[in-house]
Amino acid sequence: GAGVSQTPSNKVTEKGKYVELRCDPISGHTALYWYRQSLGQGPEFLIYFQGTGAADDSGLPNDRFFAVRPEGSVSTLKIQRTERGDSAVYLCASSLSRMNTEAFFGQGTRLTVV
Amino acid sequence: TQLLEQSPQFLSIQEGENLTVYCNSSSVFSSLQWYRQEPGEGPVLLVTVVTGGEVKKLKRLTFQFGDARKDSSLHITAAQTGDTGLYLCAGGRETSGSRLTFGEGTQLTVNP
Numbered sequence: 001g002a003g004v005s006q007t008p009s010n011k012v013t014e015k016g017k018y019v020e021l022r023c024d025p026i027s028g029h030t031a032l033y034w035y036r037q038s039l040g041q042g043p044e045f046l047i048y049f050q051g052t053g054a055a056d057d058s059g060l061p062n063d064r065f066f067a068v069r070p071e072g073s074v075s076t077l078k079i080q081r082t083e084r085g086d087s088a089v090y091l092c093a094s095s096l097s098r099m100n101t102e103a104f105f106g107q108g109t110r111l112t113v114v
Numbered sequence: 115t116q117l118l119e120q121s122p123q124f125l126s127i128q129e130g131e132n133l134t135v136y137c138n139s140s141s142v143f144s145s146l147q148w149y150r151q152e153p154g155e156g157p158v159l160l161v162t163v164v165t166g167g168e169v170k171k172l173k174r175l176t177f178q179f180g181d182a183r184k185d186s187s188l189h190i191t192a193a194q195t196g197d198t199g200l201y202l203c204a205g206g207r208e209t210s211g212s213r214l215t216f217g218e219g220t221q222l223t224v225n226p
Contacts, residue, residue, distance in 0.1 A: 004156070033213070042118075042202050042216030043157070056213055091156050102147070103214065105156030 025094030143205035
């Protein structure tokens, strides 16, 4: 596809359940980022991949959050034992390279934990 | 800790008016970007500024990066209803790779 694609667009889950959010970046973009955006706030950084490796995971709030990018393209953000406070829009972005800060965002996945 | 402060948080104006949105920080950034976000969508990049004092124009939008690279402004001339949206500034630092720090955003509503 031409842009960053995220699936699902909406996810409602029960407290305590496990969820996976998928991001398909722009073809050829080596850098991939996950951000979280709460209502009325700007996006907050979670994790950044350069290729297959997590170059910076300092934004992950706790060990319930984990992300992978096994082949350097698609990435999956995994949240274990979801809590109501995890409810937010999870945004994925990609950029051409590590040194290029012009990031292109997907439409986001709205996660609601009930 | 919010490293980038945007003001105002909310702005409602009439079509044809001019407006300025500010993005301030006590920290230096190597680059600063402005995004616009519409409901249900991800942020869309408008501009990147990298040099202190730099001014960039995009049709009716004028972006300025402060001399000390700590602040930026977005000025819109003769606003249109299509300018309505959430405007976000985001700073990048060479020491933090491509990670961006976002402000909380300015919600702009342009009324017909």
